[in-house]
Amino acid sequence: MAKNSLTLESVRHSLIRQEDSIIFSLIERAHFPINSPTYSQSYVSNSIPAFSGSLLRFVVKETEAPLAKAGRYANPEEHPFFPEDLPPSVVPPHNFAKFLHPPAASININQDIWDTYINKLLQLFVAPGDDGNYASTAASDLVCLQALSRRIHYGKLVAEVKFRESPQEYEPAIRAKDRDTLMKLLTFEKVEEAVMKRVAKKAMMFGQEVTLNNDGNHGKYKVDPSVVSRLYGDWIMPLTKHVEVEYLLRRLD
Amino acid sequence: MANGVTLESLRQSLIRQEDTIIFSLIERARFPTNSPTYNESYVSSPTFSGSLVHFVVKETEALQAKAGRYANPEEHPFFPNNLPPSVVPPYNFTEVLHPPAALININKDIWDMYFKKLLQLFAAPGDDGNYAATAASDLVCLQALSRRIHYGKLVAEVKFRESPQEFEPAIRAKDRDALMKLLTFESVEEAVKKRVAKKAMVFGQEVTLNNNDNKGKYKVDPSVVSLLYGDWIIPLTKRVEVEYLLRRLD
Numbered sequence: 466m467a468k469n470s471l472t473l474e475s476v477r478h479s480l481i482r483q484e485d486s487i488i489f490s491l492i493e494r495a496h497f498p499i500n501s502p503t504y505s506q507s508y509v510s511n512s513i514p515a516f517s518g519s520l521l522r523f524v525v526k527e528t529e530a531p532l533a534k535a536g537r538y539a540n541p542e543e544h545p546f547f548p549e550d551l552p553p554s555v556v557p558p559h560n561f562a563k564f565l566h567p568p569a570a571s572i573n574i575n576q577d578i579w580d581t582y583i584n585k586l587l588q589l590f591v592a593p594g595d596d597g598n599y600a601s602t603a604a605s606d607l608v609c610l611q612a613l614s615r616r617i618h619y620g621k622l623v624a625e626v627k628f629r630e631s632p633q634e635y636e637p638a639i640r641a642k643d644r645d646t647l648m649k650l651l652t653f654e655k656v657e658e659a660v661m662k663r664v665a666k667k668a669m670m671f672g673q674e675v676t677l678n679n680d681g682n683h684g685k686y687k688v689d690p691s692v693v694s695r696l697y698g699d700w701i702m703p704l705t706k707h708v709e710v711e712y713l714l715r716r717l718d
Numbered sequence: 719m720a721n722g723v724t725l726e727s728l729r730q731s732l733i734r735q736e737d738t739i740i741f742s743l744i745e746r747a748r749f750p751t752n753s754p755t756y757n758e759s760y761v762s763s764p765t766f767s768g769s770l771v772h773f774v775v776k777e778t779e780a781l782q783a784k785a786g787r788y789a790n791p792e793e794h795p796f797f798p799n800n801l802p803p804s805v806v807p808p809y810n811f812t813e814v815l816h817p818p819a820a821l822i823n824i825n826k827d828i829w830d831m832y833f834k835k836l837l838q839l840f841a842a843p844g845d846d847g848n849y850a851a852t853a854a855s856d857l858v859c860l861q862a863l864s865r866r867i868h869y870g871k872l873v874a875e876v877k878f879r880e881s882p883q884e885f886e887p888a889i890r891a892k893d894r895d896a897l898m899k900l901l902t903f904e905s906v907e908e909a910v911k912k913r914v915a916k917k918a919m920v921f922g923q924e925v926t927l928n929n930n931d932n933k934g935k936y937k938v939d940p941s942v943v944s945l946l947y948g949d950w951i952i953p954l955t956k957r958v959e960v961e962y963l964l965r966r967l968d
Binding site for chain 2: 482485486489492493496508509513520523524527528530531532534535536537539540543555556557559560561597598599600601603604608659662663666667670671673675676677687
């Protein structure tokens with residue numbers, strides 16, 4: 466991610482590649498039923514003395530700790546869901562290009578992403594039921610959460626590139642702390658429509674039953690393409706723009 | 719699961735696992751080789767020994783063990799020694815496998831195959847510094863491969879139950895070759911290899927709104943996926959089947 470190579474085109478290219486990651490992660494999660502004990506506050510609290518919260522919280526928190534030691538969060542594109550008490554990295558620091566404006570770089574809206582995923586998104590694409598695989602379900606949720614988090618926080622990169630291209634366009638609204646105007650400047654409905662169409666198409670391609678006989682899939686997909694479209698339209702893109710706005714508001718600090 | 723497990727339901731599961739394996743390879747291919755991930759001396763810290771991938775896999779498995787993952791007989795850890803016990807209430811996974819045979823774990827061979835042979839076939843050379851994410855990505859591949867290959871125990875059990883008399887002589891004679899022949903259906907294997915190549919094309923293509931002409935570029939080479947299945951996944955699965963059957967009458 467060298468400074469000179471970051472353009473709106475390369476950022477766009479990365480966002481397109483991240484669509485595949487997100488859709489794969491949803492398809493893999495959909496392999497399990499809802500498995501609600503995974504999200505229940507009381508399911509583990511009796512068994513793990515120092516721990517309160519759901520199995521998902523336990524798995525994510527305890528998985529992020531070794532990843533932090535291994536240097537994952539040195540990459541500014543990665544954001545932990547439980548940043549408090551995260552152990553420091555023990556690996557030699559890698560020279561990730563410093564591209565973001567420091568006062569704005571620390572934005573982390575993972576709490577909102579977590580809430581949206583568990584309370585709104587899961588029920589839209591996961592079947593009811595219980596198969597006992599709560600640990601694997603939680604691991605699968607973490608992959609989804611990380612993919613969503615990376616995409617949404619990419620808004621910082623998008624905002625930085627847009628700002629550098631035409632700072633005068635954004636400066637008045639930033640100085641006026643005018644969120645609405647900034648949101649308007651960042652919204653391109655045609656692009657958003659195209660994204661929603663493309664992710665639906667990808668959900669059809671990646672979620673179909675691929676056989677040697679024929680390609681007639683009878684309209685059955687592992688994740689409903691319209692749900693993926695809606696995920697992008699209702700949550701991913703608005704949350705990304707929220708990050709872009711918050712980033713820009715601090716860009717002149 | 720005892721009454722619901724048939725050769726057909728197993729076949730369906732194996733087919734679904736093809737998608738999982740291919741997705742995991744595509745996601746790993748997002749990163750270049752990132753060799754510091756595998757270098758034993760990359761990190762020098764008292765709390766850290768071995769390569770980064772060794773550390774990430776071991777720590778992640780310890781946590782997942784506490785969360786109950788390995789209570790499911792379909793899941794096998796890569797570092798089973800000193801794995802912490804599960805702290806969650808035990809789930810009643812149906813006992814299908816014959817206990818003396820259920821303990822087979824060939825993850826060491828899967829690990830070696832993945833890192834020494836497979837990885838170089840589909841990861842581009844290079845270094846982008848994302849070693850932790852690379853290791854996490856490797857773990858997803860390893861777990862998918864491990865689950866599929868160890869599924870051989872279920873396959874062997876179902877095949878044995880369907881016609882025990884077919885297998886018993888070879889089992890008593892400890893005749894691995896005869897058992898391997900009984901478990902090999904070349905036309906089925908050829909179909910699997912074709913199908914996974916097709917899936918690699920469908921899942922690894924660049925999907926755009928404009929047209930479907932991918933110009934033959936795929937995120938993972940379909941012939942590598944075919945090779946993975948033909949040279950490694952299918953033979954290792956059958957090895958598990960043979961080893962399972964050899965203990966089936968104990």
